[in-house]
Each structure stands twice: as structure tokens, then as C-alpha cells.
Amino acid sequence: MPRDALTTVSDDALLLLYARGDGAAARELTGRLLPRVWNQARRMLGDQTEAEDVAQEAMMRLWRMAPDWEQGRAQVSTWIFRVTANLCTDRLRKRRVSALDEVDEPRDPAPGAEARLQMQARSDALQAALDSLPERQRQAVVLRHIEGLANPEIAEIMEISTEAVESLTARGKRTLAAALADRRAALGVMNDDG
Numbered sequence: 001m002p003r004d005a006l007t008t009v010s011d012d013a014l015l016l017l018y019a020r021g022d023g024a025a026a027r028e029l030t031g032r033l034l035p036r037v038w039n040q041a042r043r044m045l046g047d048q049t050e051a052e053d054v055a056q057e058a059m060m061r062l063w064r065m066a067p068d069w070e071q072g073r074a075q076v077s078t079w080i081f082r083v084t085a086n087l088c089t090d091r092l093r094k095r096r097v098s099a100l101d102e103v104d105e106p107r108d109p110a111p112g113a114e115a116r117l118q119m120q121a122r123s124d125a126l127q128a129a130l131d132s133l134p135e136r137q138r139q140a141v142v143l144r145h146i147e148g149l150a151n152p153e154i155a156e157i158m159e160i161s162t163e164a165v166e167s168l169t170a171r172g173k174r175t176l177a178a179a180l181a182d183r184r185a186a187l188g189v190m191n192d193d194g
Contacts, residue, residue, distance in 0.1 A: 011076035019066040033077065034059060037084050044088035054091065058084045129179040133172050140168035141176065
């Protein structure tokens, strides 16, 4: 069929002619649909290159299904616009998934397993060293250095003088330091000078 004669033929009829091997019908239908499909994809995707890919894929699907086309069941333009919309939606979903894949996992503020094990080892070592102190030294050290109470408060709690609290805590700290000295490296504690 001459090209000029095809300009008045419906999309349905052009698709059926293409299915029978008419290349001119395919060119006419492509000329009608491709610019509209590309515009739809470009507007949905906001990207010209992706719109070209989608438009080509939509047209390829149209050509593949041409032999099975049932004339009068649907409009060719409606069908291809639906296919284009679905292809665009799929690409937009992939973008969101890709964008999420590129986002770093949020850092867990909790210490990792290694840090928790080390903290537990330090806590156990400190508890063992505290348990080795005489009761009054242990009480003074715990109240001062673990509970953070001031010496006058500790003196009142223990019913002793502030000077006695200072003496007990000083002796307790020295004893703890000596008890833990050989375990500093194993517990990940640096020396005071380094």
C-alpha cells in the first residue's frame, strides 16, 4: 500500500497489516506512536535516555504481539500507553530500590560484640579486684568512684570522718591498680603514660 494511502488507515488496521508483513504500515504506525510514547515516558521518568529505552521496548512489545491482536477489542494507542506506563513504573521502582541500596545502613549506636565482650571482661576484672578489697575500702571506693558521691556524703553514710574516707579510697585505689596492673593490656587499657 502506498505511504500516502496509509495516513488515513486506523492504528488497528496498520497493526494488522504489519502482522501480515507490510513494512510501510509498521513505519506509519511507528511515526504515529513513537513520539507520543517517548513523550509519555520522558514525562514519567524525567530522563530522555531512559525514555528512549522505554519507548523502544514498548514498540518492540507491540510488534511481538501484533500477530495476536484482536481488532476492535482495544485501541492500539491505549494498549501501548498502558505498556509504557507499566515500563516506566517498573523503572521508577528499581530507582527507589537502587537508591535504598546505595544508602548506608544506619550505624547501631550500641557497641559491637567485640566491644561488649571487652567491656564485660573489664567489668568482671574490676568486680574481682573490688571483691579482693577489705569491706570498708571496697565500700568507700564504690561510693566515691563508681557512684560518684562526694567525700562528705560518704563520710556521713559510713559514719566516719572525711579524712578517713580519703584514706580508705586512696588505699583502695592503690590496691585495685596493683591487682589490675598485670591485666591492663589484656583488658585494652593503656598505661597512664601512653
